Amino acid sequence: MGRFKEKKSSGMPKISTASLPDIVFILLCFFMVSTTMRETTLIVKIRLPEATEVQKLERKSLVSFIYIGQPVKGTYGTESRIQLNDQFATVADIQAFVATEREARDEADRRLLTTSIKADRDTRMGIVSDIKQELRKAGAFKINYSSRKTARLK
Amino acid sequence: MRTKREIPEINAGSMADIAFLLLIFFLVTVTMDVDTGITRKLPPPVLDEQSIDFNQRNIFEVLVNSANMLMVEGKEGNLATLKQETKTFFLNPSNDVNLPEKKLEQIELMGDVYVSRGVISLKNDRGTSYEMYIKVQNELTRAFQEMRDELSVEKFGVKFDKLVDPKKQEAIQAVIPLAISEAEPEDIGKTK
Numbered sequence: 472m473g474r475f476k477e478k479k480s481s482g483m484p485k486i487s488t489a490s491l492p493d494i495v496f497i498l499l500c501f502f503m504v505s506t507t508m509r510e511t512t513l514i515v516k517i518r519l520p521e522a523t524e525v526q527k528l529e530r531k532s533l534v535s536f537i538y539i540g541q542p543v544k545g546t547y548g549t550e551s552r553i554q555l556n557d558q559f560a561t562v563a564d565i566q567a568f569v570a571t572e573r574e575a576r577d578e579a580d581r582r583l584l585t586t587s588i589k590a591d592r593d594t595r596m597g598i599v600s601d602i603k604q605e606l607r608k609a610g611a612f613k614i615n616y617s618s619r620k621t622a623r624l625k
Numbered sequence: 626m627r628t629k630r631e632i633p634e635i636n637a638g639s640m641a642d643i644a645f646l647l648l649i650f651f652l653v654t655v656t657m658d659v660d661t662g663i664t665r666k667l668p669p670p671v672l673d674e675q676s677i678d679f680n681q682r683n684i685f686e687v688l689v690n691s692a693n694m695l696m697v698e699g700k701e702g703n704l705a706t707l708k709q710e711t712k713t714f715f716l717n718p719s720n721d722v723n724l725p726e727k728k729l730e731q732i733e734l735m736g737d738v739y740v741s742r743g744v745i746s747l748k749n750d751r752g753t754s755y756e757m758y759i760k761v762q763n764e765l766t767r768a769f770q771e772m773r774d775e776l777s778v779e780k781f782g783v784k785f786d787k788l789v790d791p792k793k794q795e796a797i798q799a800v801i802p803l804a805i806s807e808a809e810p811e812d813i814g815k816t817k
Contacts, residue, residue, distance in 0.1 A: 523664065528661065607670045
């Protein structure tokens with residue numbers, strides 16, 4: 472009993488929790504940095520079309536994105552361009568892109584790879600059809616037309 | 626001598642809580658911008674030009690031209706009525722000879738049911754705008770979603786997306802397959 476009463480004689484120092492906030496802040500910083508890291512900087516303008524019957528894209532790590540839209544910088548013209556990763560690409564690059572994307576995933580996950588087409592709403596279907604044909608050739612059959620969810624169509 | 630002097634200490638115990646709140650706030654906001662979209666499965670490439678023969682009555686033709694105008698079964702169509710037209714075509718409630726045939730199939734959990742052999746064929750021009758295309762796709766998806774919901778409510782009492790049992794989901798999907806076919810691209814409605 473005496474052990475508890477006499478404070479001075481017990482050699483048990485209080486564990487300092489002063490560093491706990493720092494640890495949490497480091498965690499916070501880690502999250503802030505890692506979440507923005509994966510995002511590609513868009514070099515094409517994209518205003519997604521709206522739809523009511525949308526599904527959520529599950530497992531973001533198994534999604535590869537193809538962006539289509541007008542270049543942000545005026546010097547590249549106003550024609551719709553394809554963006555893969557961080558640079559402009561042509562329809563001919565799609566197959567190689569799918570191959571590298573597939574290479575980067577585990578063997579078991581490759582079948583589940585989804586290609587999300589993020590196209591501006593003013594894009595002509597010609598370029599989208601071309602991409603779809605290339606995806607078919609490359610064997611990437613699962614696609615997703617990225618669109619924002621709205622309650623009602625205008 | 627150390628213990629005798631009292632240094633006033635600022636209580637930093639709540640710091641951790643504040644930081645945790647921040648952390649949770651970030652975790653929540655980061656996952657908020659979920660990607661949504663209309664999911665489709667592309668058909669594998671056809672090697673030879675030989676196309677599969679479909680009975681004309683089984684095909685529901687939807688065309689979108691470069692001026693974003695809709696043509697449904699040879700007549701000028703309308704986005705507002707497309708959903709209903711798709712549903713009546715696919716289900717063929719009056720057993721019309723011009724609407725798709727039905728095949729009696731045995732499906733688990735459902736027993737013997739008539740499965741429509743109808744296929745929605747969606748064709749678009751190279752000049753169609755993506756927005757219009759998504760709108761049409763959306764209406765078609767809605768038609769199928771509603772048909773599945775109706776069947777699911779009738780058979781299991783809940784809507785299709787509320788079904789938990791994967792077997793029930795499969796059964797519904799077997800009776801009402803998402804039969805939207807996208808034709809090989811070609812130029813339509815253009816002067817050559």
